[in-house]
Amino acid sequence: MKFITIKSFDNPVEANIVKAKLEDSGIPCFLKDENIVAINPLYANATGGIKLQINEKFKFLALEILGLTEQYYEQSLVCPACGSDKVHFVSSSKSLKNLFSFILSLVTVTYPIFLKKVYKCDACGKEFPIED
Numbered sequence: 288m289k290f291i292t293i294k295s296f297d298n299p300v301e302a303n304i305v306k307a308k309l310e311d312s313g314i315p316c317f318l319k320d321e322n323i324v325a326i327n328p329l330y331a332n333a334t335g336g337i338k339l340q341i342n343e344k345f346k347f348l349a350l351e352i353l354g355l356t357e358q359y360y361e362q363s364l365v366c367p368a369c370g371s372d373k374v375h376f377v378s379s380s381k382s383l384k385n386l387f388s389f390i391l392s393l394v395t396v397t398y399p400i401f402l403k404k405v406y407k408c409d410a411c412g413k414e415f416p417i418e419d
């Protein structure tokens with residue numbers, strides 16, 4: 288039995304919601320690196336995020352289910368720089384406040400308080416803020 292990463296997350300809550308959705312559809316799956324990201328969300332960038340792993344034989348079914356989920360959450364989301372729809376939600380790596388928050392959380396062993404979340408384009412790498 289071979290396991291593959293179908294999707295990665297930087298948020299344990301979102302990861303568990305999607306995992307529950309796949310389990311409800313009868314797809315056995317588990318989360319890899321969930322605990323290290325839960326301890327400090329900025330580790331998500333170092334570890335590659337929380338990885339949702341499934342049995343390879345369920346790949347197409349899972350992609351179809353996730354595709355519907357993605358459509359629901361990121362319907363009209365496109366990169367303002369290149370127009371690509373390959374964008375995802377991350378902790379900003381460019382924010383000085385994030386760096387400060389990361390160092391503070393390392394020193395005090397607490398959860399980072401000023402964690403700026405942005406969308407990042409996979410095509411051109413541009414980070415842009417969430418607009419309400």
Ligand SMILES: [Zn+2]
Nearest residue numbers: 366369408411
């Ligand atoms: Zn782009």
